[in-house]
Amino acid sequence: MLEWILILLxxxxxxxxxxxxxLSGVALSGAKLLVILALVVFLLMALGVFTLA
Known part of the structure; x- marks a missing residue:
C-alpha cells in the first residue's frame, strides 16, 4: 500500500x-484515501481486532 501512496504522490x-x-487533485485525493486506509488498518492491528496472517 505504501508503494501505491508514493506512486500517487x-x-x-x-x-x-x-x-x-x-489530474494532480485526483492523484492527491487517492493518496490521501490510501493513507487514511493504512492508518485505520494499523490502528485495528494495534488494538488486536484482527491480524494479517
Whole structure:
C-alpha cells in the first residue's frame, strides 16, 4: 500500500508541475484515501481486532 501512496504522490507532483490541476487533485485525493486506509488498518492491528496472517 505504501508503494501505491508514493506512486500517487509522485504523479500528483509531476502533474502539478506541468499544470494539470485536475489530474494532480485526483492523484492527491487517492493518496490521501490510501493513507487514511493504512492508518485505520494499523490502528485495528494495534488494538488486536484482527491480524494479517
Amino acid at each position: 509522485a504523479i500528483a507532483a509531476i502533474a502539478a508541475m506541468f499544470g494539470f490541476g485536475r
